[in-house]
Amino acid sequence: MILDEIAKSAKRRVEAEKKRISCREMKVLAGKKAEAEQEGAKGGFDFPFEKALRGEDISFICEVKKASPSKGVIAEHFPYLEIAKEYEQAGAAAISCLTEPEYFLGQDRYLEEIAGRVKIPVLRKDFTVDSYQIYEAKVLGADAVLLICAILSEEQIRESIRIADSLGLSALVEAHDEQEIVKALSCGARILGVNNRNLKDFTVHVENSLELRRYVPGDILFVAESGIRTAEDIEKLRQGNVQAVLIGETLMRCRDKKAMLEELRGKKGFCG
């Protein structure tokens, strides 16, 4: 399956990165950044990503993504900083930034620059296969990391959440079915994402989130991911008690992202 290929590639990438900056060094850098933040916040972490998703209405996590395995290149022209600023100005709760280079043509520097430029929290959208990437996410300026149940053991998810917590990072734990939801919850996930994309054949069904919503308790933040295109999709998810949506392609293909977001929210808009 494509996910296994991407995970293998992520492992190779991490091993190469460790030769550039050792694991010990990365931990120290992340620890220093977390300490400075804790001091600023007078003791505890704020967990801005989680906070941002607890809005009154459904929250939007807007994705900055150049390409994907299912769609190839989505945005030839890719002014990632402008896109992130536009999302922020349009009222996005958070930004998801792809850093995976081989299949999504992402870059760590996209995340680093975006996090330095916007005030809303930023999710590092990558394929976490090693705790090194969590420390690295902190150093790059992320507020959250992605943990995919299909490529991690329970032990790895638990340990990853523990590390993220210790750094003031939130963890979006992604599941595709009921079994993975049980796994995520038993590991202590506080934010659960259901991906609507079937990674065997790349089909997307927004209903997947709605069908699986009942397996997730109300105090856990529920995020519907992938394939969300219309205001009707959003309304269904809103009625289904989904707290947040993660949207990539629909926004990336739209010239006027602000208008598209208004349209999706159910306000008037026009996608140019």
Ligand SMILES: O=C(O)c1ccccc1NCC(=O)[C@H](O)[C@H](O)COP(=O)(O)O
């Ligand atoms: O998008 C893919 O082709 C893909 C393939 C394999 C693993 C993950 C994949 N997508 C990552 C995502 O989860 C999406 O970027 C995200 O949910 C946004 O989806 P969309 O709104 O459909 O662009």
